[in-house]
Amino acid sequence: MIKLEGLTKVFKGHNIPAVKDLNLEVNEGDVCVLVGPSGCGKTTTMKMINRLYEPTGGKIYIRGEDALQMDPIKLRLDIGYVIQEIGLFPHMTIYENIATVPNEKQWPKDQVKEKVDNVMSLVGLDPEIFKNRYPSALSGGQRQRVGVARAMVSDPPIMLMDEPFGAVDPITRARLQNEFLRIQERVDKTIVFVTHDIDEAIKMSDTIAVMREGELVQHATPSDLLSAPADEFVSNLVGRNRSIKRLHLIRVSEILEEVDRAPALKEDTKEEEVKKRLDESDIRTVIVVDRDNKLKGVIGVNDLKRKTGEVAGDYFQEVSDTVTDDATLNDALSVMLEIGEGYVAVVNEDEKYQGTITLGDLLNVVREDS
Amino acid sequence: MDQLLGMAFDAFRAAGNGIESIAQAGDRGIIAHTIDYISRRSDLILELMLEHLWLVILTLIIAVTISVTIGIIISYYESLAQTVLGICQVLMVIPSMAMLAFMVPLFGIGFTTGVVALVLYSLLPVVRNTYTGIRELDPAIVEAAKGMGMTERRILFKIKIPLARPVIMAGVRTAAVMMIGIAAIAAYVGAGGLGELIFSGISRGHQPMIIAGAIGVSIIAIAFDYLLYYGEKRFSVEGSTREGN
Structure with missing residues (x-):
């Protein structure tokens, strides 16, 4: 579904590449979690997929198509995007926020309405209650839900999520994670998920890509990562209490x-x-x-x-x-x-x-x- | 418009009455003369106020259009921003008399000269506020908009401008009030308005004329600031819902 080949990004004025010769393949319907310490290039990698950053070198294929040849606007309209800060538009109601992409795609009004209602129910927000509220009237967890709803409303096959549950308290985070997994089971999207939290990575992922200093260290299923870490860096990241971490893997x-x-x-x-x-x-x-x-x-x-x-x-x-x-x-x-x-x-x-x-x-x- | 003028005129009258009552208490000299002058020449004063208002409104429309455009452009080109803001700053620092004098060889004597000079004067507050208003938006909001596939144009009109509007409007108010004051000086180059009253008052040594002109300018300035403030508040009804929570 998503294939990155020799992907490299060097920011202007920097000598060291932020991402270096990265090869990664994400299968359809999989959640691939990019994990690593801050500055390891995980967010940069993600932002190259929807071309918020233009790669310095390498190729990105989405469903076999060369993403770098596509119109970036069209590309982004078909990729759901959630960031940690959420970035809800404070001057628009929840409804208007969620309807952003359908409106950009110029869907007919009644279809937009139906879709927004559906997706709001899906993420556990009653449309009748929340539709006309402004983002400032919502709690952190509710805002995150709106962020996810906004990214999912047009049913994009791919979603990019940059620490989507990073800004909420641990209890809300666990709930949002579980809800998200439940939704994912139903909608089966291909997801690239960025986090620095290895526990979250183990819990959410089908595969984990561990990155360090712009390079991919290991790409494996969470279970393989726990039982066979590629090197010391990975085993340190995973931590000593691997048996406890396994508890994340089982429902x-x-x-x-x-x-x-x-x-x-x-x-x-x-x-x-x-x-x-x-x-x-x-x-x-x-x-x-x-x-x-x-x-x-x-x-x-x-x-x-x-x-x-x-x-x-x-x-x-x-x-x-x-x-x-x-x-x-x-x-x-x-x-x-x-x-x-x-x-x-x-x-x-x-x-x-x-x-x-x-x-x-x-x-x-x-x-x-x- | 008529209503607005009516309001201004009433306010003018009221001010006159107030002064009269003070005057009765003590020295009847200058104040009594002023009241006398105002009541005798109320039609002339009103006409000059209208002229003044027209000069300000026209200039404001032109200035805001130009300034907001410049502000938006420099918000995209960081390297340009400091230069442009610097130029605007310099324009504002030039003494108004000098600025008007510079304009005369270019545009002759009359209304146009006044408008051009006033536009140049009022660039800075609106350009600067538009620029900072846009630059200081939460970057996450712009990133989310871009990441979802909004075009730069749509982001500008649907996200950036609406969110920066309160800051831009504050700049417009500053510019308007400043402009009303300087417009009085523009009478010097024949742009008309209440400045005529003040200047001829000065040259003839006729104090009531000067005071009448000054009062007129003040009333316009206060009324304008008030109108722009409440206009902005009313315009952003959804803003109050937003902040009310």
Whole structure:
């Protein structure tokens, strides 16, 4: 889909090239993350793909076509572009911001409207609420969503993202990352993603391209990068705690089936049954759900002793946090540490209970892998 | 326009009345004479005010068109910017009398000379504000626009100018107020306006004439600044929503 051949960029007045003889191929539907310390040329490389920077040497092929021969405006209109600072237009409403590219392409009005509404829902912004607001009325996370929506609205096959989640707090970042991966699963774009955060790279990528001083050091799948770093630079970048990093690679949903814990209890379960199940449980806790399988809370041994009613629904404790099934095992670990329990309940998008995973499950995964 | 004049005239009258009441309290000399003069020659004064206003409005339109264009051009050519701003600065520093005197051999005596001199004078504030207004935009906004595939022309008209507008308008207000003052001196080369009243007052030693002219100039200046300020505020309704949040 995207092929860079001997790509080189030397900025005016500099002797050392910012990017040197770079060869890289990104397959269709893949997320390729460029990662490396600041000044390694990752952003420069990305900006050459949509020709914000003109390469000094080398070739760029997009779907086999020579990008350097194409009209840069046309090229850019078909490449979604998201930057860390987002660059929303402060004098335009969210609607007008997102409609930028369709308007540049002169789409008919009703088609633009439909597309903007769709893409806003896709990134989790209610069009009716946010459409007519100005960017200054939005939180950082919401602005990032608008930035992504604006880049995706005309359904470009390729997207370039320069640290798109860099400017938000860690919790929002993890949420945006998960949402983005969920969207990507559906839309299957070819994405070049720039970050300096190796954890983010491992989590988001199909392949990782590690860069240093303008050169490509290693291009591999995250799993290969973790198990076989090309040199000391890469292994330092990846860090020593590689087993923990592996947790970024696996989604909660992938291990839920293997774990296969006993199903949750309904609210009307009697004491005896609760007791029995508590004895069987490896975490000495049972999960309580309502009739629609929505998570209500948990019952531990102590809760049963101090019970205030006849059925499970009367004396469960609310849980302070959960993970969604598309979160990574690393997210699950963070939540467990956060709530101080050896387990965490997993829910799906609609807050339906999916299962429970424990610290032991995570240990098993790490053990199997290494 | 009529309404505006009506307003100006009312203000003029009110000022006159105010002065009258002060005058009654003490020395009736010069102030009483001025009031007397204004009420006797109100039609002449009004006519000169109109002339003054016309000179300023025409000059402002020409000056803003030229200055904004220059400001936009130099925002693209950094190397040109310092030179151009330097020239504008020099133009502004030339004493107004000297500038008008320079113009006479080129354009003769009359309205045109006044307009040309005033345009040259008012270049700096608008050129400088247009230039800085555009240059100081958040680079991320321009980069995002470019990266999404907007043409340079569209970026200029849809992004840069609307965002730089408050700064440009501040320059226009400065230029307008300055111009109203200097326009009085332009009467020296026959450009007309309230300056005529002041100059003939000086040559005849007729103080009420001078004061009447000065009051007229002040009223125009204040009214203009006010109108431009509120015009800009009203024009940017969406701006208030934006900042209100």
